[in-house]
Amino acid sequence: MSSLGNLKDWSSAELINLYKKMLLIREFEQRITKDKGKIKSPLVHTYIGEEAIAVGTCAAINEEDYITSTHRGHGHFIAKGGDIDSLMAEIYGKEEGICKGRGGSMHVADFSKNMLGANGIVGAGPPIALGVALASKMRKEKRVVLTFFGDGAANQGMLHESMNLASIWKLPIVFVLENNMYGWSTSVEYATAIKDLSLRAQGYGMKGFTIDGNDVIEVYSTIKEAVDFARKGGGPTLIECKTYRWGGQMTMDADNYRSTEEKEEWKKKCPIETYKIKLIQNEIIDKAIIQKIEEETLTEIELSIKFAKKSTKPDTDTVLDDIYKNPLNLGGN
Numbered sequence: 001m002s003s004l005g006n007l008k009d010w011s012s013a014e015l016i017n018l019y020k021k022m023l024l025i026r027e028f029e030q031r032i033t034k035d036k037g038k039i040k041s042p043l044v045h046t047y048i049g050e051e052a053i054a055v056g057t058c059a060a061i062n063e064e065d066y067i068t069s070t071h072r073g074h075g076h077f078i079a080k081g082g083d084i085d086s087l088m089a090e091i092y093g094k095e096e097g098i099c100k101g102r103g104g105s106m107h108v109a110d111f112s113k114n115m116l117g118a119n120g121i122v123g124a125g126p127p128i129a130l131g132v133a134l135a136s137k138m139r140k141e142k143r144v145v146l147t148f149f150g151d152g153a154a155n156q157g158m159l160h161e162s163m164n165l166a167s168i169w170k171l172p173i174v175f176v177l178e179n180n181m182y183g184w185s186t187s188v189e190y191a192t193a194i195k196d197l198s199l200r201a202q203g204y205g206m207k208g209f210t211i212d213g214n215d216v217i218e219v220y221s222t223i224k225e226a227v228d229f230a231r232k233g234g235g236p237t238l239i240e241c242k243t244y245r246w247g248g249q250m251t252m253d254a255d256n257y258r259s260t261e262e263k264e265e266w267k268k269k270c271p272i273e274t275y276k277i278k279l280i281q282n283e284i285i286d287k288a289i290i291q292k293i294e295e296e297t298l299t300e301i302e303l304s305i306k307f308a309k310k311s312t313k314p315d316t317d318t319v320l321d322d323i324y325k326n327p328l329n330l331g332g333n
């Protein structure tokens with residue numbers, strides 16, 4: 001797959017928008033993890049370090065296209081255009097949250113944006129994507145589905161069954177493998193016998209590519225080609241995006257299975273910093289623009305915290321509402 005990663009093909013506004021989105025994801029997460037303790041449900045699966053994947057992929061699809069997410073859902077939610085206030089309220093466990101505070105960051109979904117949900121079950125996104133892509137094909141809608149999953153999920157049966165069926169039925173799916181080098185504390189080398197996981201695509205008769213998941217333009221360009229191919233009826237593609245999770249598996253993880261040197265090496269490849277430098281070198285942004293973007297981003301996040309704090313605490317009588325369908329007569333609907 002050729003790289004269309006030429007900055008000249010983009011408008012300045014589009015390039016700056018990618019930067020803004022990545023920064024928003026990063027600052028959002030930094031703020032919620034700093035607010036740990038004040039938030040009722042502080043469990044957040046960290047996404048910092050991986051922002052270029054969410055932003056580059058979602059920039060390559062249309063509003064009416066779908067995504068399925070992982071347990072690291074907040075980055076995908078923001079990249080797909082989800083509302084920050086309702087995301088923050090969700091993480092604070094409030095009624096005004098996007099899932100009425102019942103889900104937290106691990107279960108955020110926004111069907112109005114075709115963000116079909118984060119998911120606590122590792123590898124559960126791809127079979128959902130398969131069903132949605134089948135519906136899209138049967139209805140001749142030409143909508144494409146991006147399904148995110150990790151290197152750990154890449155060893156799950158559900159993923160392989162989904163890739164097989166998607167290929168046989170030529171479904172409009174792009175399988176986006178976020179290889180952040182670890183499935184919780186298990187390194188990808190320990191768990192997998194091949195170096196590039198995109199090789200797996202061959203076994204299912206589809207194309208597979210391994211790319212730099214920290215380069216937002218490379219992510220965008222590769223995904224765009226796969227999306228165009230899927231939209232034209234060509235079927236699925238597997239794209240492995242190599243990256244690194246800077247933080248622990250989640251906010252409460254001791255994170256003692258990786259060396260400081262390894263973490264520092266990856267931080268040098270920061271997706272936001274390297275992209276910022278590229279934009280400065282190409283005279284797309286300067287110090288003043290950077291400062292303005294940073295200020296606006298922080299203000300947006302502080303406003304969302306204000307919104308979340310003044311939002312309504314759920315009534316315990318309704319706690320099971322929207323969770324179970326007719327739960328053993330325990331209430332709810």
Ligand SMILES: Cc1ncc(C[n+]2csc(CCOP(=O)(O)OP(=O)(O)O)c2C)c(N)n1
Nearest residue numbers: 120121122149150151152153180182183184
């Ligand atoms: C089916 C299932 N098995 C195990 C777990 C526990 N678990 C939660 S996250 C995780 C690691 C998943 O790793 P990966 O798929 O690489 O995604 P990453 O966390 O690196 O984004 C595990 C094992 C789970 N939630 N679901």
